[in-house]
Amino acid sequence: MDCSFLRSHGAVRDTAPLIQCLTNKVVSNISANALLAIGASPAMVDTPGESRSFAQTASGVLINCGTPNNEQYIGMREAIAGATTAGNPWVLDPVGAGGLHERTEFMHEVLLQRPTAIRGNASEIIALAGTGVGGRGVESTDGVEAALEPALKLSRETGAIIGVSGPTDLIVQAGESPRAISLESGHPMLQKVIGTGCSLGAICTAYLAAWEDPFAAIIAAHAHVGVAGSVAAEKSTAPGSFAVAWLDALHELSPAAIEKRISASEIADLAGLA
Amino acid sequence: MDCSFLRSHGAVRDTAPLIQCLTNKVVSNISANALLAIGASPAMVDTPGESRSFAQTASGVLINCGTPNNEQYIGMREAIAGATTAGNPWVLDPVGAGGLHERTEFMHEVLLQRPTAIRGNASEIIALAGTGVGGRGVESTDGVEAALEPALKLSRETGAIIGVSGPTDLIVQAGESPRAISLESGHPMLQKVIGTGCSLGAICTAYLAAWEDPFAAIIAAHAHVGVAGSVAAEKSTAPGSFAVAWLDALHELSPAAIEKRISASEIADLAGLA
Amino acid sequence: MDCSFLRSHGAVRDTAPLIQCLTNKVVSNISANALLAIGASPAMVDTPGESRSFAQTASGVLINCGTPNNEQYIGMREAIAGATTAGNPWVLDPVGAGGLHERTEFMHEVLLQRPTAIRGNASEIIALAGTGVGGRGVESTDGVEAALEPALKLSRETGAIIGVSGPTDLIVQAGESPRAISLESGHPMLQKVIGTGCSLGAICTAYLAAWEDPFAAIIAAHAHVGVAGSVAAEKSTAPGSFAVAWLDALHELSPAAIEKRISASEIADLAGLA
Numbered sequence: 163m164d165c166s167f168l169r170s171h172g173a174v175r176d177t178a179p180l181i182q183c184l185t186n187k188v189v190s191n192i193s194a195n196a197l198l199a200i201g202a203s204p205a206m207v208d209t210p211g212e213s214r215s216f217a218q219t220a221s222g223v224l225i226n227c228g229t230p231n232n233e234q235y236i237g238m239r240e241a242i243a244g245a246t247t248a249g250n251p252w253v254l255d256p257v258g259a260g261g262l263h264e265r266t267e268f269m270h271e272v273l274l275q276r277p278t279a280i281r282g283n284a285s286e287i288i289a290l291a292g293t294g295v296g297g298r299g300v301e302s303t304d305g306v307e308a309a310l311e312p313a314l315k316l317s318r319e320t321g322a323i324i325g326v327s328g329p330t331d332l333i334v335q336a337g338e339s340p341r342a343i344s345l346e347s348g349h350p351m352l353q354k355v356i357g358t359g360c361s362l363g364a365i366c367t368a369y370l371a372a373w374e375d376p377f378a379a380i381i382a383a384h385a386h387v388g389v390a391g392s393v394a395a396e397k398s399t400a401p402g403s404f405a406v407a408w409l410d411a412l413h414e415l416s417p418a419a420i421e422k423r424i425s426a427s428e429i430a431d432l433a434g435l436a
Numbered sequence: 437m438d439c440s441f442l443r444s445h446g447a448v449r450d451t452a453p454l455i456q457c458l459t460n461k462v463v464s465n466i467s468a469n470a471l472l473a474i475g476a477s478p479a480m481v482d483t484p485g486e487s488r489s490f491a492q493t494a495s496g497v498l499i500n501c502g503t504p505n506n507e508q509y510i511g512m513r514e515a516i517a518g519a520t521t522a523g524n525p526w527v528l529d530p531v532g533a534g535g536l537h538e539r540t541e542f543m544h545e546v547l548l549q550r551p552t553a554i555r556g557n558a559s560e561i562i563a564l565a566g567t568g569v570g571g572r573g574v575e576s577t578d579g580v581e582a583a584l585e586p587a588l589k590l591s592r593e594t595g596a597i598i599g600v601s602g603p604t605d606l607i608v609q610a611g612e613s614p615r616a617i618s619l620e621s622g623h624p625m626l627q628k629v630i631g632t633g634c635s636l637g638a639i640c641t642a643y644l645a646a647w648e649d650p651f652a653a654i655i656a657a658h659a660h661v662g663v664a665g666s667v668a669a670e671k672s673t674a675p676g677s678f679a680v681a682w683l684d685a686l687h688e689l690s691p692a693a694i695e696k697r698i699s700a701s702e703i704a705d706l707a708g709l710a
Numbered sequence: 711m712d713c714s715f716l717r718s719h720g721a722v723r724d725t726a727p728l729i730q731c732l733t734n735k736v737v738s739n740i741s742a743n744a745l746l747a748i749g750a751s752p753a754m755v756d757t758p759g760e761s762r763s764f765a766q767t768a769s770g771v772l773i774n775c776g777t778p779n780n781e782q783y784i785g786m787r788e789a790i791a792g793a794t795t796a797g798n799p800w801v802l803d804p805v806g807a808g809g810l811h812e813r814t815e816f817m818h819e820v821l822l823q824r825p826t827a828i829r830g831n832a833s834e835i836i837a838l839a840g841t842g843v844g845g846r847g848v849e850s851t852d853g854v855e856a857a858l859e860p861a862l863k864l865s866r867e868t869g870a871i872i873g874v875s876g877p878t879d880l881i882v883q884a885g886e887s888p889r890a891i892s893l894e895s896g897h898p899m900l901q902k903v904i905g906t907g908c909s910l911g912a913i914c915t916a917y918l919a920a921w922e923d924p925f926a927a928i929i930a931a932h933a934h935v936g937v938a939g940s941v942a943a944e945k946s947t948a949p950g951s952f953a954v955a956w957l958d959a960l961h962e963l964s965p966a967a968i969e970k971r972i973s974a975s976e977i978a979d980l981a982g983l984a
Contacts (some may be wrong), residue, residue: 188468189465190735192465192738199903207810215811227466230483231483400683401469402680402684411953413948461752462733505759532753536757537763628746628747629743675957677955677958679954
């Protein structure tokens with residue numbers, strides 16, 4: 163299919179969007195480095211009292227529920243309010259949705275604020291759509307294909323673009339002309355490094371901040387992260403050096419190099435689902 | 437001595453135990469990556485309200501007191517209760533025991549819940565056993581040999597296997613037939629990378645979750661981590677690249693390769709001590 | 711100019727100062743590894759109830775305001791009080807000063823306790839001196855040269871040595887014989903790895919703890935970190951492998967190797983400014 167969505171790649175480098183990440187403590191370092199690698203600027207501001215005003219001046223906000231606590235929940239509510247007021251994009255990464263009750267309640271609360279995009283694995287998206295039982299920790303136990311209908315439902319209800327990560331990625335947008343893209347770009351080694359998925363959430367936010375078409379932005383973000391994984395896997399078969407090579411590849415990849423390594427196809431028949 | 441304890445190595449890969457880590461913010465990333473590298477599945481869930489039920493479904497729980505705060509103390513109490521209810525193994529890593537009063541009190545409180553294993557450096561184990569004055573921060577200032585008697589005392593009082601890390605590791609189990617193993621496997625460079633010891637605590641938990649004999653599991657965990665250090669030290673003499681090589685080696689090492697590089701010996705004469 | 715300030719380099723290795731870091735969660739890992747790499751000993755103790763007494767036994771304290779929360783603010787106040795009572799050096803890294811109101815208020819509060827040194831980028835130093843409007847997140851938007859007068863003002867008011875990081879570093883000391891050093895040592899790639907600046911704050915603290923002359927200590931710390939960046943940039947042009955090479959270089963660099971790669975010059979005419 164047409165890869166014009168990759169034009170957003172250069173827009174990230176050209177505009178260096180400032181991305182406020184309210185994310186989990188396990189991945190804050192790699193997420194910040196991933197944002198720097200693609201040319202964005204990270205700011206991990208999640209303190210209550212600071213988060214709202216910062217979100218108004220930032221280019222976009224990531225809400226990642228990996229290790230929430232009471233103070234961070236407050237900061238997250240503030241940041242979402244700030245982004246909404248300013249008309250800035252924000253992304254929800256629903257880590258652990260379904261299996262963990264308290265954070266799942268929080269996610270349902272903030273879904274009402276209409277995130278620009280939601281990025282998760284199949285189990286999380288299915289759980290959030292209310293059509294499954296959730297994952298096992300942060301792993302995905304459901305296949306990506308099983309997430310198509312729940313993703314369409316979630317997109318319809320929230321207005322968000324939905325990105326489902328897995329062996330094949332799925333990017334879904336409901337609405338009058340619903341669309342779903344199936345994207346092949348990644349490598350299984352990405353599962354062996356903590357934070358590659360959470361970094362993808364941050365990178366989605368940067369692409370949304372830099373590019374007007376949110377559907378294209380989310381596809382391009384997934385393609386960038388996935389191809390960096392397949393490039394890294396050619397350099398290393400062990401997770402320590404793979405992680406280093408992945409960050410290097412995020413930095414070095416051109417849109418042309420990404421285009422060569424992906425296979426994206428439109429899922430045609432959504433009529434019965436959407 | 438007989439290295440049959442290394443059979444637990446394959447059991448971790450085969451069962452991919454889900455290890456809930458309530459650990460310090462400095463090492464959460466490397467600990468999660470270390471768990472992934474050995475074939476386990478990390479979940480860094482420490483939020484109050486979520487920690488108890490998660491510990492009931494997880495395969496094992498790590499309690500590491502490196503940077504505790506009030507919310508995490510609550511989460512830790514919940515997780516220990518959940519693991520205990522479900523009969524799941526849990527490990528205490530008593531970072532900073534002795535030198536830091538508040539966390540040492542917390543450790544003494546949770547010792548009553550009878551951890552499956554306790555893993556620390558000599559100073560921490562000695563302090564926890566009430567027979568020393570504690571370390572200097574997270575460093576060990578006491579020799580491993582000085583920890584033998586305190587480790588036996590601590591094991592007798594709590595029922596836990598005790599792992600003492602140092603130039604030589606010591607693994608101790610009190611009871612009717614008390615045992616103590618002296619293990620040579622590591623490399624001094626492991627001291628130059630933050631979180632290798634804390635990752636060992638997480639890896640001990642994974643081995644306990646995957647293998648029935650807890651004494652064998654703790655020996656094998658120490659051997660795996662230590663040999664990965666000696667393999668990495670052959671590739672690098674500086675800490676940045678050493679850390680990368682250590683994660684790679686955790687992933688790549690076979691039980692046969694580990695067996696070739698360790699020297700384990702039973703400490704024979706425990707009668708006067710235990 | 712005379713590079714005798716580099717004698718402090720060996721003093722860090724010889725004395726292995728214990729550095730208590732109350733720092734942000736994004737960089738705690740790399741900061742601890744950076745301290746280990748230069749021969750210091752990190753302890754990331756920031757829990758209220760523990761922080762004051764620990765600061766009295768530690769060799770020095772770092773206060774980094776990157777991701778503060780209410781508990782950490784309490785821990786920071788305690789640690790500053792402990793360091794002050796014991797006469798130990800402490801360093802303020804004013805991350806986000808100016809742009810973020812709550813933490814800027816906290817910084818102004820603790821400035822009254824007279825830090826031994828303050829290390830930040832130009833925007834942060836200018837904002838803290840009350841002569842500018844602050845940065846954009848954690849980036850510097852002001853040039854280093856614009857920070858000379860504000861740095862002198864801040865040094866005069868607080869008694870602290872001021873370190874301003876940028877393409878050229880600026881180290882400033884007010885007083886009866888005010889001094890300002892312009893130091894060329896770094897590499898732009900340092901900006902592409904999160905936490906190199908925050909690690910510099912930790913390394914400044916280690917140098918202060920190991921060396922009597924605080925002005926020399928701060929210059930040497932900047933030189934060490936900067937030259938490690940230029941060495942790493944010769945090995946790698948992408949951020950993942952650059953970060954690894956930077957930690958390696960921190961560990962491997964000798965004072966002689968540092969001296970060969972820096973250019974330090976006294977800024978002569980301070981009369982009108984100081």
